[in-house]
Amino acid sequence: MWTFFVLPGTILLVLVLGFPAFQSILYSIYPEGGGSSYNLNNYSILFSDSVFRQVFGNTVLFVILSVASHLLLGLGVALVLNMEIFAKPLFRLIALLPWVVPDVVVGIIWRWMFDPVYGSFNDLLIKAGLISTHIQWLSNPKLALASVIFVNLWRGFPFVMLILLAGLQSISTVLYEAAAIDGASRWQLFSRITLPGLKKMLVVALALDIVWEVRRFGLIQTMTQGGPGNITEVLSTYIYKQYFQFFRFEYASAVAVVMTAALLMVSLPYIWMISQEE
Amino acid sequence: MRFFKTSILVVLGLAVLIGLSTFANAQEKVTLRFSDWHLTEAPWDKTLADAMALFEQRNPNIKVALEPVSYKDKETKYTVETAAGKGPDIFHLHAFSLPMFFDKGFAKDLTPFIEKEGGAKFLEPWYPLCINMMKYKGKIHAMPGDYMSMVLVFNTELFKEAGLDPKKPPKTWEEFLEYNIKLTKPPERWGVAVLGAKDPGFELRFSPFLWSFGGDYLTPDNKKSALNTPEAKEAFKYFIELFTKYKVMPPGVPTMNAQDVRTQLAHRKIAWEIGSGWTAPIVNSINPELKAFDVLAAAPLPSKKKKVTTIWLSSWVMNPNTKHPKEAWELLKFITSKEMELNWFVKNRVTSSRKDVSEKAPEILNDKFASVIASQLPYGKVVPQIPQWPEIMDAFTTAVQEAFTEMKTPEKALADAHERINGILARKK
Numbered sequence: 066m067w068t069f070f071v072l073p074g075t076i077l078l079v080l081v082l083g084f085p086a087f088q089s090i091l092y093s094i095y096p097e098g099g100g101s102s103y104n105l106n107n108y109s110i111l112f113s114d115s116v117f118r119q120v121f122g123n124t125v126l127f128v129i130l131s132v133a134s135h136l137l138l139g140l141g142v143a144l145v146l147n148m149e150i151f152a153k154p155l156f157r158l159i160a161l162l163p164w165v166v167p168d169v170v171v172g173i174i175w176r177w178m179f180d181p182v183y184g185s186f187n188d189l190l191i192k193a194g195l196i197s198t199h200i201q202w203l204s205n206p207k208l209a210l211a212s213v214i215f216v217n218l219w220r221g222f223p224f225v226m227l228i229l230l231a232g233l234q235s236i237s238t239v240l241y242e243a244a245a246i247d248g249a250s251r252w253q254l255f256s257r258i259t260l261p262g263l264k265k266m267l268v269v270a271l272a273l274d275i276v277w278e279v280r281r282f283g284l285i286q287t288m289t290q291g292g293p294g295n296i297t298e299v300l301s302t303y304i305y306k307q308y309f310q311f312f313r314f315e316y317a318s319a320v321a322v323v324m325t326a327a328l329l330m331v332s333l334p335y336i337w338m339i340s341q342e343e
Numbered sequence: 344m345r346f347f348k349t350s351i352l353v354v355l356g357l358a359v360l361i362g363l364s365t366f367a368n369a370q371e372k373v374t375l376r377f378s379d380w381h382l383t384e385a386p387w388d389k390t391l392a393d394a395m396a397l398f399e400q401r402n403p404n405i406k407v408a409l410e411p412v413s414y415k416d417k418e419t420k421y422t423v424e425t426a427a428g429k430g431p432d433i434f435h436l437h438a439f440s441l442p443m444f445f446d447k448g449f450a451k452d453l454t455p456f457i458e459k460e461g462g463a464k465f466l467e468p469w470y471p472l473c474i475n476m477m478k479y480k481g482k483i484h485a486m487p488g489d490y491m492s493m494v495l496v497f498n499t500e501l502f503k504e505a506g507l508d509p510k511k512p513p514k515t516w517e518e519f520l521e522y523n524i525k526l527t528k529p530p531e532r533w534g535v536a537v538l539g540a541k542d543p544g545f546e547l548r549f550s551p552f553l554w555s556f557g558g559d560y561l562t563p564d565n566k567k568s569a570l571n572t573p574e575a576k577e578a579f580k581y582f583i584e585l586f587t588k589y590k591v592m593p594p595g596v597p598t599m600n601a602q603d604v605r606t607q608l609a610h611r612k613i614a615w616e617i618g619s620g621w622t623a624p625i626v627n628s629i630n631p632e633l634k635a636f637d638v639l640a641a642a643p644l645p646s647k648k649k650k651v652t653t654i655w656l657s658s659w660v661m662n663p664n665t666k667h668p669k670e671a672w673e674l675l676k677f678i679t680s681k682e683m684e685l686n687w688f689v690k691n692r693v694t695s696s697r698k699d700v701s702e703k704a705p706e707i708l709n710d711k712f713a714s715v716i717a718s719q720l721p722y723g724k725v726v727p728q729i730p731q732w733p734e735i736m737d738a739f740t741t742a743v744q745e746a747f748t749e750m751k752t753p754e755k756a757l758a759d760a761h762e763r764i765n766g767i768l769a770r771k772k
Contacts (some may be wrong), residue, residue, distance in 0.1 A: 097770070111771075116763075146436035180603075181528075183610060199530070204597040206750045290541045293597045293744035309419040311734040312443050 070299070086325075092318035107319035117303070117320065124299040124324075127214060128278045134218040135274055139225030144259075146226070147233040157230075164223035172287025175216045179203050179288075203289055209296050210213055213288055220284065222278075225270045232266030233259070265339070272335035279328050300324045347647050355485060373670045374406045378421070378431035380483065381691075382411035384627050391691040398677050415542075418443075425662055432665040435488065435675055437543065438476050439657040439726055445479035446730045453663040454482045456672045459622040465535070470720075473656055473696040474726060486679045489620070489687065492719035493547055495642045496712075497615035498608065501526060505614070512642035516555070519645045523591035526614040528584045534591035534602045537582075539747050541740045544601040546726050548617040549743070550653045553578045554724055555637045557648040559767075560735065565727050566767035568764035570739075570757055583746045583753045592737035597747040609633055617644065619655055620692040620716055626672040643722075654723035656696060688713065694720075733768050738763040 094103040097110075111117050146157050163171070178186040178233030179202040185197045202212040240258050249257070260267075282301040285291065290308070300320065308317035377395065378408050388411075395407040410431050412729030413421050418440055424430030426449075436444065444450045457465055458475065466474055466483075473487035476530045477607035499509035505525045513519040536544035537548050553559065558575030561568060564634040569575060586592040593612060595603075605622065607613045616622070627635035644652050659678060665671045677683060684695035685704055701720070742760035745751045751759065 181609070198593060201594050201597075204595050204748060206676075206748045280739075289598060292741070293748045294741050294750055297751075306737065309422060310737070312422070312447060312730065313734075329502055 078163055089318045089321055090317050093322045094319075097313060099316045107316050108323075110316065111319050111323065116298075119295050120300060120303045123210065123295070123297065124279065127210065127217075127281070127297075127299055128275060130214050131217045131221065131278045131281075132271065132274045134214065135222045135225045138218060139224040139270070140263075142222065143226045143229040143233055144231055160226060161223045163220050164227075166220070168220070168281070168283030169287050170214065171220045172284045174200045175292065176203065176288050179212060186299055197236065205343075206296050207295055209289055209293060213285055213297050214215045216288065217278070217281065217284060221274070225274060228266050228270045229263060232263045236262035268335055268338060272339070274334055275335075276328060276332055361516055361548050372406050373402055373667045374408055375433065375665075375667060375670055375674055376410055376431035377407050377433050377674065378410035378412050378417075378768050380414040380417050381433040383408055383433065384415055384625070386624060387691055390687065392677070393687060394683060398674060401677075402673060404672075405673065407674065407731075410487055413539075419675075420450065421660075422447075422660075425664060428664050430662045430664055432662050432667060432671045433678075433744065434660050434662065436658050436660055438487075438658050439543070439546070439728070439732060441476065441485060441660075442625070442728050442730045442732065444481075444660065445484050446701050448663060449660075450479070450484040450665040451665065451668065452482045452484055453486065453675070456668075456675075457483055460676075466701045468697045470696055472697055472723075472725075474656075476656060476676050476725065477658060483573065485658040485660045486675055487696035488659055488679065489655065489693040490657075490701065491619040491621075491655045492652045492718070492723050493551060493617050493619050493644065494652065494712075494715050494719055495615055495644055496608070496618040496626075496639055498611065499644065500638050501532065501611060501614040509640055513645045516645045516647050520585070520589060520591070522582075523585065523614075524589060527591045529590070533593040533607075533613050534594055535585070535617075536592055536599060536607050537585075537617060538599045538601050538604050539586075539597040539740070539743055540600040540603075540736060541744075542600045542639045543736075545740050545743075547655060549582065550724070550726060551617070551651060552582045554580070554651040554653075555644070555646045555649050556766050560739070560764075561727050565729050566762045566768060568768070569717055570761040570764065576754065576757060579742075579746070579757045580753045581745070586747050587749060594736070597730045597744045604735070605629060608639075609635070611638060620712060623712055624692050630673055639712075641712045641713060650722050652719050652722050653723050654720070654725050656725070722742055734767050735764050738767065 091103075093107055094105060096102070096104060096106060142160055146153060146160065150156065166174075180200045181199045181204070184199075184202075186202070187196070190196045191199075200208070203209050217229055231342065236258065240262075244254055244258060269295050280301055281299065282305065285297055285299055285302050287303070289297040291302045301324075304317050304320050304324070307313045307320060365391045379387075379391060382391055392409065395409060399405060399407060417434070417436065421430055421434050421436070421444070426447075441450070469487055470490060473490055474483070477485045477487055484749050486762065495512060497509070497512065502509040505522075506524060506526060513522050519535075526532065526534040538545055538767075550560075555574060556574050556576045556578035558572055559569045567673050586596050593607060599607075602625075604613070604616050605618075605626050606629055608616050611633070621636045626639065633639075643650075652658075659675055661668065661671050661675060664726065679697075681699055682696060684697050684700045685706065687693050688695060688700065689706055692710070692712060694707060694713050699719050701707055707717060726736075738760050742751075742756040744751045745759075746756040750756075
């Protein structure tokens with residue numbers, strides 16, 4: 066009987082997720098420009114393409130640095146906002162604001178702020194005495210990816226903070242009081258009570274953030290379009306370019322399949338870990 | 344007799360029914376979806392809305408639904424929708440996107456409509472080059488729209504401030520560099536800005552450098568890269584050094600798009616740019632205080648071995664999925680008519696692919712921008728019309744950015760682009 070209730074949901078999932086995924090896999094083994102037989106030629110082109118290898122490396126770097134910075138800043142802000150501070154609800158609201166703004170809007174705003182001639186970011190840093198000349202944040206190959214990651218940190222940390230804040234609030238204060246009576250230091254309180262208490266939330270935040278950062282598109286597309294050169298090109302912008310600008314449907318599908326496989330390899334252990342704990 | 348009466352009644356009944364259904368069809372209003380990136384830009388948005396209102400007034404059975412799309416996203420939108428069997432009935436593209444659309448079957452063959460209108464005689468008013476660019480396998484799959492040459496658009500006041508005579512613009516690229524050095528006074532002002540972003544507008548601005556030095560992107564048969572010639576190398580180095588060595592371009596050029604450049608011109612941060620008919624109206628809308636129509640002037644591009652400029656040509660495409668081809672053709676005819684082509688110029692300063700407008704209309708011949716643009720059309724050249732072109736251009740702009748940012752020397756960046764482009768062309772399509 067239970068299968069009867071599950072059936073509509075299953076059919077919907079197959080239609081919405083399964084069919085496009087199957088179609089993409091099929092496209093990826095279809096010869097570019099037409100042909101009669103399916104083969105793995107698109108994958109062979111892909112792995113021998115130096116630009117793809119660079120893009121893959123950029124994506125790994127972008128995801129690792131973005132996720133790590135989200136976790137660090139998110140945890141730090143969550144700890145502060147969990148303390149008894151003045152106007153706590155207001156600060157919580159302010160901290161959430163960057164997350165509410167759409168990716169594309171964030172990208173456009175920061176692109177203007179980073180403008181080396183008109184941008185307010187340079188002016189701010191000059192007035193603060195931190196730099197003496199205007200810096201080309203998005204045009205300098207040494208700074209472009211770091212600048213995009215910085216904006217992504219600003220945009221993305223509130224989500225991690227929100228999850229961790231919820232986790233912090235679920236840790237019983239009794240544990241801290243008991244540890245304090247036993248003479249535990251601040252570090253011991255953090256490492257022995259806070260971190261273990263947040264473990265599950267950290268895993269959830271990490272898994273979700275990795276998935277989202279691998280798929281990050283609007284921010285990079287609006288800020289740099291993958292430039293200068295291919296310095297900030299990531300898999301999502303690369304797929305977009307191959308599919309919609311170059312009309313290489315088959316090759317773009319092969320890249321998408323590789324990206325999905327990589328994503329599954331990273332996220333499946335987390336999903337498994339969460340399901341085991343449940 | 345009875346059978347005869349019954350037959351007459353049946354025939355009469357059928358006639359009435361057919362008549363009624365025809366009447367009902369005649370009353371049914373057809374809605375056409377019309378999409379254009381200009382709908383997102385002032386003052387084009389109003390011009391187009393007014394024109395469509397006029398079309399509806401003249402064709403009471405047709406309603407036109409306007410669908411704005413950003414310049415950058417238009418290909419994506421039209422590709423996705425057309426591939427899904429939908430999409431706007433009529434959409435606007437620049438001509439260099441056409442080969443990809445033709446190749447994928449995303450443009451309806453207009454030849455049957457044109458034949459009904461008189462065939463070759465109907466097409467006579469257009470420049471033959473423009474009509475040829477609308478052809479795919481011998482059939483016309485789009486109608487030409489704006490037709491302009493790229494020229495120098497400069498601020499005459501900044502020329503005077505730098506001690507330069509606005510009536511004597513540079514004639515050679517050597518002079519162009521000398522003028523730029525005189526005009527550059529950082530951080531207040533730089534000479535010129537040319538967009539360096541991966542933007543479809545890049546090739547319009549860069550190509551005249553390459554061609555006039557005697558170089559080209561591809562060999563004449565479009566089968567190999569021609570970027571390894573001494574002329575191409577010289578042109579590329581000259582262009583890059585304007586930014587890296589002579590510093591007559593403002594910082595940020597490697598990621599600037601066309602609108603960024605126009606913003607710099609509007610705010611007197613640069614003295615000139617490579618633009619066309621659209622430049623003055625857009626600059627004016629960015630900063631009306633500049634009084635762009637008075638302060639700006641146009642001049643032919645400098646040259647070296649050849650006098651040459653890039654041609655901008657836009658095109659109107661009928662979606663193969665349209666359910667109302669007859670009405671869509673009426674709209675196509677209307678927007679490419681002599682009346683409307685002149686209207687686009689009067690309101691938005693774009694010259695036409697119709698000779699009877701660009702070469703005859705006093706409004707164009709007496710306009711200080713349009714007269715220069717029209718005078719350069721005979722020197723116009725178009726980039727190769729091949730499906731791989733966007734990918735080739737991406738490889739090339741990557742090289743430009745790598746050289747601008749000194750990740751690679753100009754020689755190395757160009758050599759890498761040459762290899763990559765050969766790889767793209769060698770791939771079986």
